[in-house]
Amino acid sequence: MTVTTGDSRWQRAVGRHTSVGSRAMPHPAALALRAAALDDEHAATDLRDRFLLPAGTVYLDGNSLGALPATVPEALATAVRDQWGGDLVSSWNAHGWWEAPTRVGDAVGRIVGAAAGQVVVGDSTTVRLHQALHAAVALRPDARVVVTDPGSFPTDRYVVDGVAAQVGWRVEHASPDHVPALLADLAGRGERVGAVVLSHVDYRTGRLWDLPSLTRAAHDAGALAVWDLCHSAGAVPVDLDVHRVDLAVGCTYKYLNGGPGSPAFGYVATRHQDGFVNVLPGWNGHADPFAMADGYEGAPGIARARIGTPPMLSLLALEAALQAFDGVDVRDVRRRSSSLTRFLRTCLEALVPDVDVVSPAEDARRGSQVAVRHPDAYGLVQALAGRGVVADFRTPDVVRLGVAAPYLTHRDMLAAAHALADVLAAGEHLDPAHARRNLVT
Ligand SMILES: *Cc1c(COP(=O)(O)O)cnc(C)c1O
Numbered sequence: 187m188t189v190t191t192g193d194s195r196w197q198r199a200v201g202r203h204t205s206v207g208s209r210a211m212p213h214p215a216a217l218a219l220r221a222a223a224l225d226d227e228h229a230a231t232d233l234r235d236r237f238l239l240p241a242g243t244v245y246l247d248g249n250s251l252g253a254l255p256a257t258v259p260e261a262l263a264t265a266v267r268d269q270w271g272g273d274l275v276s277s278w279n280a281h282g283w284w285e286a287p288t289r290v291g292d293a294v295g296r297i298v299g300a301a302a303g304q305v306v307v308g309d310s311t312t313v314r315l316h317q318a319l320h321a322a323v324a325l326r327p328d329a330r331v332v333v334t335d336p337g338s339f340p341t342d343r344y345v346v347d348g349v350a351a352q353v354g355w356r357v358e359h360a361s362p363d364h365v366p367a368l369l370a371d372l373a374g375r376g377e378r379v380g381a382v383v384l385s386h387v388d389y390r391t392g393r394l395w396d397l398p399s400l401t402r403a404a405h406d407a408g409a410l411a412v413w414d415l416c417h418s419a420g421a422v423p424v425d426l427d428v429h430r431v432d433l434a435v436g437c438t439y440k441y442l443n444g445g446p447g448s449p450a451f452g453y454v455a456t457r458h459q460d461g462f463v464n465v466l467p468g469w470n471g472h473a474d475p476f477a478m479a480d481g482y483e484g485a486p487g488i489a490r491a492r493i494g495t496p497p498m499l500s501l502l503a504l505e506a507a508l509q510a511f512d513g514v515d516v517r518d519v520r521r522r523s524s525s526l527t528r529f530l531r532t533c534l535e536a537l538v539p540d541v542d543v544v545s546p547a548e549d550a551r552r553g554s555q556v557a558v559r560h561p562d563a564y565g566l567v568q569a570l571a572g573r574g575v576v577a578d579f580r581t582p583d584v585v586r587l588g589v590a591a592p593y594l595t596h597r598d599m600l601a602a603a604h605a606l607a608d609v610l611a612a613g614e615h616l617d618p619a620h621a622r623r624n625l626v627t
Contacts, residue, residue, distance in 0.1 A: 212536050217600055224529060224596040231522040233592035236510045237443075244575045244598045244605070248590030249389075249417060249555050252443030252507075261506030265499055286501050287449075287470075287492055293508045294438065294451045297516055298415060299425035304459075306488050307438070307451045307504065308496040311416060312341045313466070314435040314452040315383075317491065319349040320465035322381040322410045322433060325458060329380025329409070331372060333358045333365060339389045342414055346383055355380065362395040369407040379409040381433075386424065387417035387553035390580050392527075392545040394422060394553040398429045405430070410458075416440060419451075421523055421554035421591070423516045426453055433458070441554065441590055442511075444504035452491050459487055468493040510592060523591035524549045526599055530556045530587060533603035538610060544584070555588045558606075564623060565615035566606070572614065573605040579627045 212220070225232070237253045239245055245253055269277040278284050291305035298305070309317075319332070334346045336359040350357045360368040362384050372379055382404035387394050401411040410432040418424055420441030426434055434453040438444035454462050467482040469475050471492035474483075484490035527545070534543055534556070542559040546552045560566055560583060567579040578586050587602060609615055 221596040249588030255510040311450040318433040324463035326380035329378040366403040385414040392555040530599040537607040565620035568620040569609040569614035
């Protein structure tokens with residue numbers, strides 16, 4: 187089956203979520219009162235003081251690069267000045283650098299519902315997904331098919347296509363809501379599916395997929411469930427162990443606030459660790475790394491998913507960043523996030539009724555972002571930035587308003603909707619200066 191990524195598929199993909207409503211709209215003054223009341227109601231989960239954000243900015247790009255946690259600058263300074271600068275190479279032992287990938291992995295595991303010893307941190311999501319898929323191939327030697335969503339984030343599609351080409355698997359595509367039917371169809375034809383690879387949240391529409399039922403569907407077909415958690419880790423409860431997910435990957439610079447280029451994580455359920463074949467065998471994942479043995483023998487447990495020397499400064503920055511989740515239940519983050527995104531939708535419908543909100547109206551189907559479509563989406567994002575509202579643009583016509591609940595308020599949601607209304611009213615998005623796109627959009 188061929189991949190279609192053109193506009194027509196995109197139109198169909200978002201069409202299902204497009205809202206057309208003509209309900210009575212609240213007055214702006216009523217919205218301001220409502221924002222204040224909701225902020226009071228959710229005061230216990232306002233963690234803004236755990237983050238350093240520039241004054242006057244409404245930061246709605248935490249789904250691309252999370253804000254800076256207040257603990258990070260000092261931790262990074264200590265790692266550089268005292269550890270690297272003072273204790274030098276002894277820091278590998280003295281400061282637990284060597285164990286950091288699995289120690290920080292356990293900290294990520296607590297946020298995504300994985301018991302200790304199943305998560306490793308290092309490398310990028312792209313690398314971790316290559317590794318997970320190759321491991322799936324080894325765990326399902328009789329399979330010949332991998333199922334994935336053609337609307338996935340590009341790197342995920344490239345990885346699935348790339349690995350499938352390397353191992354001789356065929357790629358079958360279906361939107362997650364059609365995956366169970368596709369699996370039944372393939373089973374009916376006697377096809378063995380090795381893995382179902384999906385993203386928990388669609389990076390453009392913010393659609394949250396039903397991880398428990400899709401994982402069950404994969405298992406019923408004899409396949410492994412491989413999840414990309416880039417847009418859910420730190421925002422939505424994932425409960426990897428509870429739902430018996432097999433393999434998962436995710437980045438840490440979005441809702442986990444690990445910083446630019448912070449290392450990704452990989453989850454390998456305990457029951458698969460003995461059979462986990464590391465496609466990138468390296469000395470860090472060796473059973474006895476300092477024996478400098480001639481042959482590769484994978485370490486027991488999750489350590490066998492390690493590859494080479496990790497980016498220690500980024501890893502330590504991430505470890506400090508995760509303290510923003512200390513004592514925090516992701517369920518509370520989710521409750522706050524649902525309230526924020528619901529209210530943002532309400533504000534947008536009231537103040538900018540002409541923009542098309544593509545994120546689902548139903549809380550249970552919406553991740554932690556509200557995406558809107560507009561023909562001048564790029565210009566809108568630029569003009570919003572001029573008003574202190576930072577969002578991002580995704581081709582062809584989407585403005586993503588990412589809502590990292592720990593550091594955002596309902597007042598911020600209202601301010602963003604007002605800014606959007608003001609930009610549109612003044613035509614600021616049509617400024618010719620926005621015709622030329624930056625390298626990074
Ligand atoms: C952000 C994101 C990535 C990023 O991959 P990198 O290798 O870290 O650049 C991959 N997949 C999804 C779904 C993402 O949202």
